[in-house]
Amino acid sequence: MYISAQEATLTYAGSALDRLSEQRGDAKLIQSLRQNARNFVIAGEAFVLAKRESSFDAGLTDEEAAIAGEPLETALLGKDRNGRGHFARAVAAERIDAIKAHGGFIAVDLRSIALQGLVPPEELSSLATAKALLFWHERHRFCSNCGQPTKSAQAGWRRDCAACSAQHFPRTDPCVIMLAVHGEQCLLARQTRFPPGMWSALAGFVEPGESFEEAVRRETMEEAGIPSGRVAYFASQPWPFPMSIMIGCFVEAKSDKLKIDEVELEAARWVTKDECRLMLSGTHPARFFAPPPLAIAHHLIKTFVENGVNVFD
Numbered sequence: 001m002y003i004s005a006q007e008a009t010l011t012y013a014g015s016a017l018d019r020l021s022e023q024r025g026d027a028k029l030i031q032s033l034r035q036n037a038r039n040f041v042i043a044g045e046a047f048v049l050a051k052r053e054s055s056f057d058a059g060l061t062d063e064e065a066a067i068a069g070e071p072l073e074t075a076l077l078g079k080d081r082n083g084r085g086h087f088a089r090a091v092a093a094e095r096i097d098a099i100k101a102h103g104g105f106i107a108v109d110l111r112s113i114a115l116q117g118l119v120p121p122e123e124l125s126s127l128a129t130a131k132a133l134l135f136w137h138e139r140h141r142f143c144s145n146c147g148q149p150t151k152s153a154q155a156g157w158r159r160d161c162a163a164c165s166a167q168h169f170p171r172t173d174p175c176v177i178m179l180a181v182h183g184e185q186c187l188l189a190r191q192t193r194f195p196p197g198m199w200s201a202l203a204g205f206v207e208p209g210e211s212f213e214e215a216v217r218r219e220t221m222e223e224a225g226i227p228s229g230r231v232a233y234f235a236s237q238p239w240p241f242p243m244s245i246m247i248g249c250f251v252e253a254k255s256d257k258l259k260i261d262e263v264e265l266e267a268a269r270w271v272t273k274d275e276c277r278l279m280l281s282g283t284h285p286a287r288f289f290a291p292p293p294l295a296i297a298h299h300l301i302k303t304f305v306e307n308g309v310n311v312f313d
């Protein structure tokens with residue numbers, strides 16, 4: 001089905017920046033973009049936001065970024081429509097206390113920033129990029145080929161090993177998230193780590209040598225014991241926790257007989273459209289609820305409620 005409007009509203013997607021992917025090796029350009037740049041600073045799990053008059057700003061000036069701390073890594077996020085450079089910058093997690101003590105900043109995790117709407121929606125994409133990319137840098141300081149230290153290159157979009165000349169590129173891990181549909185019902189499940197009352201779609205990582213469709217069918221079988229047929233792509237969402245992309249799909253269940261994988265899931269059950277509506281609006285009598293709109297699962301459930309089995313057309 002064609003859902004372009006949906007795609008534009010998914011949290012962490014929809015960047016307004018030109019990522020300049022072909023020009024990251026142009027040192028002169030990168031240097032010029034550094035002038036008057038906006039710096040998105042992350043310390044451990046928290047972003048540093050500068051306090052403005054009545055709001056917060058994730059794009060710190062150079063002076064503000066310097067107060068936040070010496071960068072461990074920096075990376076070019078892109079250029080905005082005014083030609084201004086945007087950079088990601090990691091500082092040591094130990095800086096958090098000093099940043100908070102300064103008074104001019106707050107330090108907040110990305111999920112809270114999104115839930116509380118602390119920055120403009122299109123900027124969440126920059127924060128998501130910064131978080132995933134800087135996490136990758138932190139975990140790839142040594143060459144996976146020869147074990148020697150690696151060094152950031154291409155404005156933060158590659159790491160090079162001087163010892164064996166290997167080049168390492170940032171990774172994003174594909175994860176399928178699928179809403180199984182059986183007639184007028186869909187399958188919702190609970191993982192033990194979910195907050196009490198929250199039910200969501202099934203999900204799992206795509207394995208090497210597997211198509212998205214195969215991963216959807218395998219996970220549906222493994223987690224719920226359900227054989228499945230048609231798979232319909234819905235939309236995708238960057239999910240920087242720590243560095244995934246969620247590939248949202250609907251999958252046609254060939255049976256409604258559940259056999260739950262009790263290691264992966266606490267519970268799973270078929271839910272009618274009416275009950276889904278109550279879960280989406282937070283009015284369910286048992287206080288069951290769907291994930292919030294910042295998660296693609298919310299939109300999968302909402303789209304099923306609105307379209308029923310037409311999601312496969």
Ligand SMILES: [Zn+2]
Nearest residue numbers: 143146161164
């Ligand atoms: Zn190496």
